[in-house]
Amino acid sequence: MSDTVIKVENISKLYRLGEVGTGTISHDLNRWWHKVRGKEDPYLKIGQTNDRTQKGDSDYAWALKDVSFEVKRGEVLGIIGRNGAGKSTLLKILSRVTTPTSGEVKIKGRIASLLEVGTGFNPELTGRDNIYLNGAILGMRKQEINRKFDEIVDFSEVERYIDTPVKRYSSGMYVRLAFAVAAHLEPEILIVDEVLAVGDVQFQKKCMGKMSDVARHGKTILFVSHNMGAVLSLCNKAVWLANGKYFMGGKAREVGDAYLNANTLQSQQRVSLNTVARAGSDGSRAKITAIEWLDGVPLRHGCSVRVRLEIAFQNLTEDLRLGIGFSTIEGIRVVTYDSDANQSGIFSIDTPGTHSFELVIDKLPLNPGFYSIDVGCKSGDDHGLDYLKGAASVEVISGPNTPAHYFGKEAAVRLDGLWKSNSTNKT
Amino acid sequence: MNSQHTKIATNSLKTSVAQLPAAESSDDWSLVIRPQGRWWELQLTDVWHYRDLLWMFVRRDFVSVYKQTILGPIWFFIQPLLTTIMFTVIFSGIAKVSTGGLPPMLFYLAGTTPWNYFATCLTKTSGTFINNANLFGKVYFPRLVTPISIVVSNLIQFSIQFLLFLGFLAYYLIKGTEIHPHWLIIIGLTPVLLLLMALLGLGTGILVSSLTTKYRDLTFLVTFGVQLAMYGTPVIIPMASVPAKYLWIMEANPMSAIIETFRSIYLGGVIPWMQLGISAAVTLLLLLAGIAIFNKVEKTFMDTV
Numbered sequence: 259m260s261d262t263v264i265k266v267e268n269i270s271k272l273y274r275l276g277e278v279g280t281g282t283i284s285h286d287l288n289r290w291w292h293k294v295r296g297k298e299d300p301y302l303k304i305g306q307t308n309d310r311t312q313k314g315d316s317d318y319a320w321a322l323k324d325v326s327f328e329v330k331r332g333e334v335l336g337i338i339g340r341n342g343a344g345k346s347t348l349l350k351i352l353s354r355v356t357t358p359t360s361g362e363v364k365i366k367g368r369i370a371s372l373l374e375v376g377t378g379f380n381p382e383l384t385g386r387d388n389i390y391l392n393g394a395i396l397g398m399r400k401q402e403i404n405r406k407f408d409e410i411v412d413f414s415e416v417e418r419y420i421d422t423p424v425k426r427y428s429s430g431m432y433v434r435l436a437f438a439v440a441a442h443l444e445p446e447i448l449i450v451d452e453v454l455a456v457g458d459v460q461f462q463k464k465c466m467g468k469m470s471d472v473a474r475h476g477k478t479i480l481f482v483s484h485n486m487g488a489v490l491s492l493c494n495k496a497v498w499l500a501n502g503k504y505f506m507g508g509k510a511r512e513v514g515d516a517y518l519n520a521n522t523l524q525s526q527q528r529v530s531l532n533t534v535a536r537a538g539s540d541g542s543r544a545k546i547t548a549i550e551w552l553d554g555v556p557l558r559h560g561c562s563v564r565v566r567l568e569i570a571f572q573n574l575t576e577d578l579r580l581g582i583g584f585s586t587i588e589g590i591r592v593v594t595y596d597s598d599a600n601q602s603g604i605f606s607i608d609t610p611g612t613h614s615f616e617l618v619i620d621k622l623p624l625n626p627g628f629y630s631i632d633v634g635c636k637s638g639d640d641h642g643l644d645y646l647k648g649a650a651s652v653e654v655i656s657g658p659n660t661p662a663h664y665f666g667k668e669a670a671v672r673l674d675g676l677w678k679s680n681s682t683n684k685t
Numbered sequence: 686m687n688s689q690h691t692k693i694a695t696n697s698l699k700t701s702v703a704q705l706p707a708a709e710s711s712d713d714w715s716l717v718i719r720p721q722g723r724w725w726e727l728q729l730t731d732v733w734h735y736r737d738l739l740w741m742f743v744r745r746d747f748v749s750v751y752k753q754t755i756l757g758p759i760w761f762f763i764q765p766l767l768t769t770i771m772f773t774v775i776f777s778g779i780a781k782v783s784t785g786g787l788p789p790m791l792f793y794l795a796g797t798t799p800w801n802y803f804a805t806c807l808t809k810t811s812g813t814f815i816n817n818a819n820l821f822g823k824v825y826f827p828r829l830v831t832p833i834s835i836v837v838s839n840l841i842q843f844s845i846q847f848l849l850f851l852g853f854l855a856y857y858l859i860k861g862t863e864i865h866p867h868w869l870i871i872i873g874l875t876p877v878l879l880l881l882m883a884l885l886g887l888g889t890g891i892l893v894s895s896l897t898t899k900y901r902d903l904t905f906l907v908t909f910g911v912q913l914a915m916y917g918t919p920v921i922i923p924m925a926s927v928p929a930k931y932l933w934i935m936e937a938n939p940m941s942a943i944i945e946t947f948r949s950i951y952l953g954g955v956i957p958w959m960q961l962g963i964s965a966a967v968t969l970l971l972l973l974a975g976i977a978i979f980n981k982v983e984k985t986f987m988d989t990v
Contacts, residue, residue: 265714273988286899350987354718354825357984363718377823382749391745394738395824423752 262366263447263478264329264352269361271322271347271502321347322358325504327497331446334479336493336510338486338517344502345482346451349373352480353449367446367478370397374451376436381425385416385435388424392439406442414438441468447478466492486587490514518587518628527551529650531633536646544571544578544643546633547612549650558657559626559672563619567633568612569644575607575637580615583632584624585648591632592670593623623671624654727976731827738826742834747841761845765801769793776921785923787864787952788857794850795948796920799882802843803940804911806886809835811893811907814986821987828983829976832891836883843879854951865953878947881968885939888972895975895982919944939964939971 322344329335337345350356352363353371378395379388389410393403403410411417414435416427424432450469470492473479483489489496489510496513498506506513528550551557552564565582579598585591595617597603607613629652634645659674732739751757769790776782777789784792810832814821817831857864897903915921918940927935935941942960949956 350822351718355822356987357718358720360720364714365716365718366714369716371824373823378820380745380749382752383745387744387748391741394735394741395820395826397735397826398737400737400740 261331262328263331264366264480265364266325266327266348266352267362267364269322269325269348269351269358269363270320271344271351271356272318272359273321273347274318320502322351322499322502324361325499325502326361327504327507329447329478329480329495331478332473332476333495334473334481334493336489336496336513337480337482337499338489338496338513339499339505343499345499347502348499349449349451349480349482365447368397369447369449370443370445371449372440372443372451373449375433375440379424379432379436382423384423385414385420385427388435389439392436393443396440396443397445398443410438410442413441437465437468445477447480448472449480449482451482486514486518527555531646531649534646534649536644543573544569544575544635544637546635546644546646546649549582549631549633551652552616556653556655557622557624559624559654560621560657560659560674563622565617565619566614567617567635568614569635570612571607571610573610575643577638578605578607578643579603579636579638580605580617581632581634581636582617583634584629585632586670587628587630589630590670592629595619621674622654622657623673625670625672626654626656626660627670628653727973728827728829728980729976732829732833735826735830739830739834739837742831743838746834746838758841758845761842762849765794765797765846765849768797772797772921782922783926785925785954788862791850791853791857791864791952792923792948793921794853795952796918796944798843798846798850799878799944799947800915800918800920800940801846802839802879803882803886803943804915805839805842806836806883807890807893808907808911809839810887810890811897812904813891813894814898814982815894815901815904818987821983829891829979832887832894832979835890836887840879840883850951867950867953867956870956871950874946874950878943881943881965882940884972885943885964885968888968888975891975891979892971895978895986898982898986914938914940917941919948923948936960939967 325344325348337348339345347356349371350373351358352365352369353373355373376392378392380391383391389407390400390403394400411420414431414437416431416435419427419431424435427435448469466488469479469481473492479493481489481493493510496507496510497504498513498517506516528548530548532545532547546567547570548566548568550566550568552566553562557563567580567582569580579596580603581594581596583591583594597605597615597617605615630648631650631652632645632647633649634642636642660672754760756763772793773789776793777784813828813832813835817828821828854864854866893903893907917934917938919927919935924932924935924941924945942957942964945957946961948954
């Protein structure tokens with residue numbers, strides 16, 4: 259039971275940054291010219307480690323650099339790391355979507371990867387046809403699909419619509435059918451991306467349930483995520499990637515704890531957000547430049563907390579509204595403080611430049627644990643100026659009024675309601 | 686357990702036959718992912734393993750093309766018919782280009798039927814990587830399955846146009862027009878010609894598609910170039926009436942011999958065996974080069990597309 263089924267040996271992957279276009283021909287010619295003379299690829303040398311926060315002076319970056327690890331049969335391995343740590347690149351190499359720049363991966367047994375459900379679904383085809391098509395794309399033979407067809411239809415709960423084109427399906431039916439096909443793949447090694455677990459909570463549970471089911475049957479699973487909750491509940495081993503390098507590996511619990519500790523170390527009292535990459539908004543009109551915990555970190559449950567946001571404005575801004583959200587490490591938002599919850603929290607900025615705003619939380623309702631902070635500001639009701647998901651993380655520890663025997667995480671929020679006794683026989 | 690056994694076995698083998706190169710440690714790996722495969726590894730067994738997928742793709746193409754059209758497959762009928770009528774009017778009627786004594790309709794149909802098949806194979810397969818980037822970025826299967834499935838699905842279009850051609854041929858034969866098909870050779874050579882066209886279209890198509898992943902300029906060139914190439918092929922003008930000054934263009938084109946042969950076996954005339962042989966050799970070379978480059982590109986194209 260302990261033989262190696264995946265052996266990753268010194269995998270590296272070099273990516274070209276920026277636009278592919280101008281310069282590619284000259285780089286290609288140069289590369290070819292070096293090759294003809296028997297020299298090393300000139301662009302392999304100048305690649306730098308993948309650290310997004312620093313602006314490199316090279317056009318090339320290592321998404322992965324000399325990563326090696328082994329996976330044994332029956333292990334459920336979680337691959338964790340921050341955004342851009344190289345998880346997705348590793349996944350793509352393992353699922354053979356792209357090849358490494360150097361190094362080797364050796365695999366024993368049939369491998370299947372689920373980077374997405376419903377890959378290759380054709381909206382014009384019926385559910386039945388799509389089961390066959392999707393199954394074949396995922397590597398199943400026709401007899402195999404024939405054999406499992408009824409099971410797949412049962413699992414998907416769309417039997418009535420099986421001969422209807424999938425473009426008429428509701429999105430829920432579509433996803434269920436797609437997942438049903440994927441769930442009935444029977445590979446010896448399964449690679450799963452966390453994006454698979456999007457969708458409603460019911461569906462997530464079904465995905466997770468199916469995965470632990472597969473794991474119990476002695477199959478090997480690689481699960482890629484930055485959702486620590488999912489990794490801890492599903493995996494027994496973990497590998498931590500940081501900036502494209504193998505950072506730590508071992509028991510999921512140990513790696514997970516180390517990962518959380520390291521990430522909270524980064525949550526200093528004041529976090530500069532100037533260089534952090536934005537997802538949607540570009541921060542060109544207003545940019546949240548820093549978040550500061552005025553009463554120090556860690557925060558204490560039930561105590562007063564003051565948070566300061568610093569925002570740099572390029573121009574005058576009317577009707578400014580701010581928001582701070584706290585999410586659990588599983589990525590579930592538990593508390594949101596929007597400034598426009600009352601009228602005094604709508605500001606107007608008369609002079610461009612950096613302004614600061616303060617939020618006072620009377621009694622922090624968050625249970626002890628680690629939280630990820632989202633910050634945002636908008637002008638008016640729907641005009642977003644800047645939004646940062648996971649801008650910082652912070653630890654909350656128990657305060658003077660937190661119950662002494664604190665039972666782990668039965669809830670993320672602990673409030674103090676007013677309790678009274680209405681019993682007749684008072685003592 | 687198992688791997689240990691093999692290790693012991695290889696070790697004992699090494700001691701007894703010392704000059705043998707050391708076997709790679711218990712080499713029962715079913716898959717090794719390396720930076721670059723060797724260029725001569727065509728990975729055709731891999732494609733064979735995914736043959737079910739190939740049929741799924743063909744089926745998908747067939748079903749999804751006719752969905753929500755009123756005329757359905759008749760469209761494949763109308764398009765060549767109109768083109769042929771156009772050719773007849775412009776080239777035969779107005780410009781008076783010789784058709785070698787054959788009825789113009791039949792002459793043009795004998796050219797456009799095979800040419801259309803080749804041209805659709807080429808243009809459609811040349812977009813393999815770009816059109817399927819989303820699919821290819823999510824799951825692995827031998828990418829070659831996609832262009833092959835395109836070539837196979839195009840057979841449907843070809844057969845419809847071929848039926849149209851046969852219909853006209855029958856009409857003229859019954860009418861008593863002077864046509865002398867090589868009946869015996871037809872049966873043997875038609876599938877060969879079809880295969881040659883398919884392979885040539887596939888070979889050039891995947892070559893182009895491999896190059897377009899990096900340099901998109903080629904996509905513009907393909908649709909345009911295929912149109913131009915038709916005039917460099919004896920689709921409209923029989924090779925016999927091309928001035929010697931320009932003849933080399935047609936002779937250099939591997940499709941010329943195929944179309945000439947196609948027309949000769951159905952409508953009568955000399956079969957250019959020699960040219961056909963050369964054309965077959967060129968097709969094979971292009972195909973091998975195409976597959977080799979395609980396989981190389983499929984490994985890294987996700988990074989450049």
